[in-house]
Amino acid sequence: MTAALIGLDWGSTQLRAYRYGERGAVEAVRTLPCGVRQLPAGGFAQAFAQALEGWPAAPVIACGMVGSRNGWRETPYLDTPADLDRLAAALTPLAAPDGRAVHLVPGLRDPARPDVMRGEETQVAGALALEPPMARRARLLLPGTHSKWVEVRDGAVVGFATMMTGELYALLRQHSILGAALPAPVPDGDAFRRGVRAARDSGAAGMLSRLFSARALLLDGALAPSSVADYLSGLLLGEELRAALAAGWAAPGEPVLVVGDEALCERYLRAAEAFGIGLRRAPGDAAAHGLWRIAAAAALVPGHATAA
Numbered sequence: 001m002t003a004a005l006i007g008l009d010w011g012s013t014q015l016r017a018y019r020y021g022e023r024g025a026v027e028a029v030r031t032l033p034c035g036v037r038q039l040p041a042g043g044f045a046q047a048f049a050q051a052l053e054g055w056p057a058a059p060v061i062a063c064g065m066v067g068s069r070n071g072w073r074e075t076p077y078l079d080t081p082a083d084l085d086r087l088a089a090a091l092t093p094l095a096a097p098d099g100r101a102v103h104l105v106p107g108l109r110d111p112a113r114p115d116v117m118r119g120e121e122t123q124v125a126g127a128l129a130l131e132p133p134m135a136r137r138a139r140l141l142l143p144g145t146h147s148k149w150v151e152v153r154d155g156a157v158v159g160f161a162t163m164m165t166g167e168l169y170a171l172l173r174q175h176s177i178l179g180a181a182l183p184a185p186v187p188d189g190d191a192f193r194r195g196v197r198a199a200r201d202s203g204a205a206g207m208l209s210r211l212f213s214a215r216a217l218l219l220d221g222a223l224a225p226s227s228v229a230d231y232l233s234g235l236l237l238g239e240e241l242r243a244a245l246a247a248g249w250a251a252p253g254e255p256v257l258v259v260g261d262e263a264l265c266e267r268y269l270r271a272a273e274a275f276g277i278g279l280r281r282a283p284g285d286a287a288a289h290g291l292w293r294i295a296a297a298a299a300l301v302p303g304h305a306t307a308a
Contacts, residue, residue: 003027003058005301007291008051008102010066011119012037016287017051019058024292024301026285028055036065044072045097052100059300060096061291063105064119067092072102077109077116083156084125088297105294110159117160119287120148124157126290127259127282139249139256141279143264145170147240149249161249163240172232178214185229189270195234196271199242207239237271245275252276259286 007018013035019028034040034047042049044066052060067075075092091103107118120142128135140150145166151159173179195214199207214231217223223231244250252275258265259282272279295301 001056003056005292005295006052006055006058006060007288007295008048008060008062008064008066009119009122009287009291010062010064010071011035012065015047015051018288018291019055020292020301024296026288029288036068036071048096048102049098057100059295060100060102061091061105061295061298061300062102063122063287063291063294067104067107068118073104075104075106077107080108080110080112080160081153081156081158082108082121083154084293084297086156087121087125088294091294091298103295103298103300105291108157108160110161112159113161115160115162117148117162120150120160121157122290122294123259123286124150124152124290125293126284126286126288127257128152128155129289129293130282130284130286131257134257139254140282141244141250141256141258141268143258143260143268149244151249161247163243165236165240169233169236172211172236173229178211179228179232182225182228184226186224186226188224188227188230191223191227192230192234192267192270193274195231195236196238196241196274197234199235199238200274202239202242207235207242211235233267234271237268238274241268241271241275241277245277250277253278255280257282 003019004022005020009016015032015034017030018026021027030051032051040046066072073094078090090106094102096102105122108121109116135155138152142148147163147165149161150157198210202210214228250256255278258279265281269279
């Protein structure tokens with residue numbers, strides 16, 4: 001067994017490891033519940049050893065929260081605009097206990113807002129590799145706990161904005177009068193669409209003016225307790241899309257490339273229909289492609305100055 005590269009997408013809650021062949025194809029994937037916030041007793045070193053156990057020696061590149069202030073080693077943010085070559089030139093080396101050299105991908109900072117990201121820059125690099133025509137001029141959406149709306153020009157991230165949609169949803173579900181102490185949610189597409197429309201039609205007042213409707217509809221018997229979660233999800237996703245239109249991050253008829261978890265991306269695609277926003281799913285595993293692309297640009301995989 002050989003490997004040209006090992007890539008780590010190391011986030012807050014999980015660690016995903018990729019073993020690449022000579023042409024950049026992912027030959028093996030491991031997913032461990034060893035994110036930065038829930039490491040094993042041996043810390044980063046033990047998680048690293050578990051992720052690479054039995055794999056051959058190869059250059060290692062890592063992105064995500066592993067390079068954060070609470071990570072294995074903090075890596076400085078790069079200010080936008082930042083392209084693939086700038087990311088590759090700014091890799092931070094780290095010596096693992098087993099002697100391997102780990103190269104940490106820097107996050108990005110948009111000084112105009114200000115705003116920051118870690119890990120999403122690698123997904124953007126991968127998405128652009130999978131969709132080369134988008135590199136000249138593109139809008140990308142990376143939904144998640146903290147959704148990122150990203151603007152790309154000539155292959156460089158020139159700006160981005162964060163929406164805390166996922167985290168707000170969790171807080172409302174677990175700690176507010178709207179969602180706490182309710183029974184387990186049951187999927188309800190109608191409730192989700194109703195929430196999306198409520199946010200869309202909230203006008204200048206915005207979603208906050210409609211948020212308590214989740215409680216009122218429940219008390220009126222118009223919303224089942226098990227459907228409140230989908231209604232809140234629709235409200236929050238709808239508000240994110242409404243704000244994106246208002247801010248100019250998206251426009252009806254202009255495509256936005258969506259990168260991330262398949263099920264979550266599908267929810268955004270359904271919500272976008274109510275706004276006339278043309279969201280389109282990026283193919284493949286963008287993080288895996290991005291790690292390879294950055295490693296190739298940094299000459300960690302000789303002979304691959306441009307990635308497969």
